[in-house]
Amino acid sequence: xxxxESRPDAAPSAEAIVSIRGVSKxxxxxxxxxxxxxxDIRRGEIFALLGPxxxxxxxxxxxxxGIVTGSEGNVLVDGHDIAHDFRSxxxxxxxxxxxxxxxxxxxxxxxxxxxxxLFGRAPDPAYLERVLRDLSLxxxxxxxxxxxSGGMKRRVLxxxxxxxxxxxxxxxxxxxxVDVELRHDMxxxxxKLREAGVTIILTTHYIEEAExxxxxxGVISRGELIVVEEKTTLMRxxxxxxxxxxxxxxxxxxxxxxxxxxxxxxxxxxxxVYTFDTQTEETGIAPLLRRLSELGIDFKDLHSSESSLEDxxxxxxRSRA
Amino acid sequence: xxxxxxxxxYRFEMARxxxxxxxxIASPVLSTSLYFVVFGxxxxxxxxxVDGVSYGAFIIPGLIMLSLLNESIxxxxxxxxxxxxAGTIYELLSAPVSYVEVVIGYVGAxxxxxxxxxxxxxxxxxxxxxxxxxxxxxxxGFLVLTAxxxxxxxxxxxxxxxxxxxxxxxxLMIMTPLTFLGGSFYSISMLPPIWQKITLFNPVVYLxxxxxxxxxxxxxxxxxxxxxxxxxxxxxxxIAVWWIFRTGWKLKA
Ligand SMILES: Nc1ncnc2c1ncn2[C@@H]1O[C@H](COP(=O)(O)OP(=O)(O)OP(=O)(O)O)[C@@H](O)[C@H]1O
Ligand SMILES: [Mg+2]
Numbered sequence: 001x002x003x004x005e006s007r008p009d010a011a012p013s014a015e016a017i018v019s020i021r022g023v024s025k026x027x028x029x030x031x032x033x034x035x036x037x038x039x040d041i042r043r044g045e046i047f048a049l050l051g052p053x054x055x056x057x058x059x060x061x062x063x064x065x066g067i068v069t070g071s072e073g074n075v076l077v078d079g080h081d082i083a084h085d086f087r088s089x090x091x092x093x094x095x096x097x098x099x100x101x102x103x104x105x106x107x108x109x110x111x112x113x114x115x116x117x118l119f120g121r122a123p124d125p126a127y128l129e130r131v132l133r134d135l136s137l138x139x140x141x142x143x144x145x146x147x148x149s150g151g152m153k154r155r156v157l158x159x160x161x162x163x164x165x166x167x168x169x170x171x172x173x174x175x176x177x178v179d180v181e182l183r184h185d186m187x188x189x190x191x192k193l194r195e196a197g198v199t200i201i202l203t204t205h206y207i208e209e210a211e212x213x214x215x216x217x218g219v220i221s222r223g224e225l226i227v228v229e230e231k232t233t234l235m236r237x238x239x240x241x242x243x244x245x246x247x248x249x250x251x252x253x254x255x256x257x258x259x260x261x262x263x264x265x266x267x268x269x270x271x272x273v274y275t276f277d278t279q280t281e282e283t284g285i286a287p288l289l290r291r292l293s294e295l296g297i298d299f300k301d302l303h304s305s306e307s308s309l310e311d312x313x314x315x316x317x318r319s320r321a
Numbered sequence: 322x323x324x325x326x327x328x329x330x331y332r333f334e335m336a337r338x339x340x341x342x343x344x345x346i347a348s349p350v351l352s353t354s355l356y357f358v359v360f361g362x363x364x365x366x367x368x369x370x371v372d373g374v375s376y377g378a379f380i381i382p383g384l385i386m387l388s389l390l391n392e393s394i395x396x397x398x399x400x401x402x403x404x405x406x407a408g409t410i411y412e413l414l415s416a417p418v419s420y421v422e423v424v425i426g427y428v429g430a431x432x433x434x435x436x437x438x439x440x441x442x443x444x445x446x447x448x449x450x451x452x453x454x455x456x457x458x459x460x461x462g463f464l465v466l467t468a469x470x471x472x473x474x475x476x477x478x479x480x481x482x483x484x485x486x487x488x489x490x491x492x493l494m495i496m497t498p499l500t501f502l503g504g505s506f507y508s509i510s511m512l513p514p515i516w517q518k519i520t521l522f523n524p525v526v527y528l529x530x531x532x533x534x535x536x537x538x539x540x541x542x543x544x545x546x547x548x549x550x551x552x553x554x555x556x557x558x559x560i561a562v563w564w565i566f567r568t569g570w571k572l573k574a
Contacts, residue, residue, distance in 0.1 A: 095412075
């Protein structure tokens with residue numbers, strides 16, 4: 001009796017559509033670009049992979065997609081091993097590479113048709129038409145790719161990646177060199193794809209983008225995955241709030257009575273900055289204000305600010321450097 | 322087997338051929354016609370018969386072989402080198418295809434193109450010289466076998482080359498001498514005895530000899546040996562391709 005089949009939730013891979021285990025990569029030059037990376041991508045999520053230049057983002061994606069051979073570790077895509085069962089694994093994956101590599105002399109239509117065939121799908125002009133229309137490329141379908149602008153080429157690459165109806169889409173810096181309007185279009189497209197059940201893994205240097213789109217965030221630095229967290233949790237956990245007070249009269253130093261508090265004084269002595277954790281219930285703002293008035297320090301204005309994902313990211317990567 | 326992928330690659334490569342029709346078909350046909358005019362009509366009329374065949378007719382199989390070899394190699398080499406150079410190879414590497422589909426697609430397209438070219442030259446030759454074909458099936462057989470084998474060879478060169486110079490160097494420095502010294506323009510029996518021996522190390526000799534036998538029933542070496550050598554070279558190329566893809570050589574980091 002197929003007991004296991006009747007309990008689909010029993011399979012450990014039911015939640016993770018991409019499962020990366022102990023993946024390392026040492027290039028021929030001897031440079032180790034990845035150090036035993038473990039990562040599970042959940043079915044249907046948008047996962048943002050962040051990291052400075054050369055951190056190993058593209059290398060990781062390239063291994064999953066089959067472009068680079070990993071030195072150790074293994075990867076499952078929907079339960080299919082990328083090495084032993086590469087046909088099943090790769091049929092599920094679409095990749096938009098970081099580089100704008102296109103067949104300059106081909107037409108948009110021909111190149112998209114080619115991609116669908118290459119990934120083993122029967123022709124479906126109606127589907128391809130929809131993809132091109134969604135990406136505002138339909139009017140350009142007969143144009144040679146070399147006559148398109150950079151942003152349009154990027155969209156052609158996306159259309160190619162979507163041509164075979166992948167279940168997992170890798171976007172390696174999809175919005176590099178793309179203007180604001182197109183970037184927002186792309187975000188919309190990504191959300192639409194997610195609604196259709198496609199799992200999306202993207203890398204980006206625009207923190208704003210991860211903040212806007214991602215469900216979960218992974219930070220990679222020097223080949224190591226240093227954080228994987230829900231975006232909201234990450235921002236709550238690592239995010240800090242600051243209260244800035246514009247003083248009536250400048251101080252020369254922080255009064256000794258307040259030395260126990262996390263306070264900073266600006267160079268001109270006009271502004272006092274109090275940093276507190278967003279996680280704690282007790283912010284300490286009320287006691288601070290009370291003690292300030294006891295000391296006769298008056299302020300004319302105050303505002304509070306929350307750290308962005310960018311601040312978090314920078315501090316994370318710095319602390320590792 | 323991913324049939325859709327084979328079809329996609331084949332179509333894509335054939336489309337490239339049609340896009341560059343002048344360069345890929347018209348120019349080899351034109352240059353071979355010039356050979357017929359110069360060697361067949363002008364010089365050939367002053368030459369005696371070779372193996373009982375007029376000189377103009379004698380050089381036809383060799384000239385077709387010459388174009389077939391050069392075109393097969395350069396088509397296939399270029400076909401796989403271009404995606405490497407342009408970076409579009411990423412798609413091929415990430416696709417659910419094994420080297421079997423890739424080779425069938427690229428080599429099939431390159432071979433198709435040179436077979437068509439060979440037949441076009443054959444038809445063109447008719448305008449200059451009268452010839453007959455004694456063994457048409459063998460003729461087609463040699464044509465196809467040679468086109469496939471040397472497209473495979475070209476494919477390997479395209480994989481190996483990492484700049485345009487390397488892409489050109491093998492066809493130019495190795496294939497051109499081999500084809501010119503391969504008995505396209507003369508019968509081996511016309512050479513001094515020592516060169517008759519040395520020339521047998523030239524694989525092109527077997528191709529030209531076998532192909533010419535299918536036309537006129539006369540050969541420098543036994544036709545079975547010719548066919549065997551061609552098949553052997555094809556087997557070598559297949560093994561090389563298999564090994565290259567197994568190790569990811571020059572394709573994957
Ligand atoms: N083919 C290669 N041979 C040798 N080293 C390589 C190769 N490809 C990448 N590297 C090195 O591996 C490291 C990781 O590169 P990778 O492209 O994965 O970084 P990345 O995180 O994608 O960076 P970026 O944000 O700039 O795209 C870099 O130091 C890079 O120099
Ligand atoms: Mg990268």
